[in-house]
Amino acid sequence: MATDKRLDFIENYCTLFLHVKPDKWTKFATSEEVHSMLNEFYEKHDVTALVITLNPTGQLVPCLGFPATLKNKGVYFVKKRRENVNKDNFLDLLLVGDLSPSPVEQMMAVVEEVVYSLFMKHENLTGWPQVVADDVIRAAHRLKNEMFVMGGKIKGKTLLPLPDHLDTLESAVDMFDTLPRAVDSTLLHSIETIIIDWSHQIRDILSKDSAQPLLDGLNPLPRVEFDFWHSRQVNLQCINEQLYAPQVKKIADILERAKSCYWPALRNVFKDVSAGLKEADDINLYLQPLKVVLEEVEQAEYQQVYILKGGNNI
Structure with a gap:
């Protein structure tokens, strides 16, 4: 029996980000409730996000859409376009990432390690007017500093x-x-x-x-x-x-x-x-x-x- 490449794709990222053990994944993947939820995500255009998290007992818990609160780390799969997810387009259609239980800390990490780093590389600003490039760099640094100060206030x-x-x-x-x-x-x-x-x-x-x-x-x-x-x-x-x-x-x-x-x-x-x-x-x-x-x-x-x-x- 051929395996579902979409499910294998989800398994790979859950294993990578959540360090899921094989027995936990097997229990998750063989659940009828989970299959029903996955099919809803695959086939309904208006269902654009799937989030999988770990509960306190280490079991995988799926959610259609982003949960209001997150107690543990999670993995999200978001459709770039409102289309069905099939076995041919899932690699191009799905955007994947991990979620931290602390959104503010995750935002700080994204600003410092992604946004700021991108603007600090001159090759990423090639072709930009110098005045615009300088202004964007200043704005990125200011945002990074504000996130830094906010992180201190949280602590x-x-x-x-x-x-x-x-x-x-x-x-x-x-x-x-x-x-x-x-x-x-x-x-x-x-x-x-x-x-x-x-x-x-x-x-x-x-x-x-x-x-x-x-x-x-x-x-x-x-x-x-x-x-x-x-x-x-x-x-x-x-x-x-x-x-x-x-x-x-x-x-x-x-x-x-x-x-x-x-x-x-x-x-x-x-x-x-x-x-x-x-x-x-x-x-x-x-x-x-x-x-x-x-x-x-x-x-x-x-x-x-x-x-x-x-x-x-x-």
């Missing part, structure tokens, strides 16, 4: 994007005066734009007030204050470590040697982060003795709460 961190043209930073520090004017202008503009972005990111963090829940009319417990200062301390420590990275030192050297008007702005970034981190360190240190006491108060019944004064119970 609860503030990540500082780096400027493009990093490949020229090594020589720029030592030979800044000998660089062509066009390269100087491009490099400086890229760096100065990043300094503006850094200033906004750090200002947003330092402008937050731990009393904001009270100002909003809420009734926060003491732990909200502890969490606020702990989070700020960790975040500023992360930023501080980034600012002392070798690439940032090169950026600072270039701004200083070029006598850029953004050199003082970068120095202010260092000062603000340093002062903010010292403040967060001090407040966290002095909040620790209160933390234990207030946690006990939160857990106790109102009648059991006692007064502390001068270190003695009253």
